[in-house]
Amino acid sequence: MLDKIAYDYVTKIRKRGANVAKIKYELAERVKKFTDEERNKLRELIQKWLES
Secondary structure, X not given: OHHHHHHHHHHHHHOOOOXXXXXXXXXXXXXXXXXXXXXXXXXXXXXXXXXX
């Protein structure tokens, strides 16, 4: 599940003309219910997808 969230986030941000602020806000709202461990894992996955 976290893999898909990270992948979707990165693909949305990379689209031309993407509203990055809106996408980041939506992710922040979605992640509020996650534990700290899940948030850290999601950060790592997003970094992984951004680097590739």
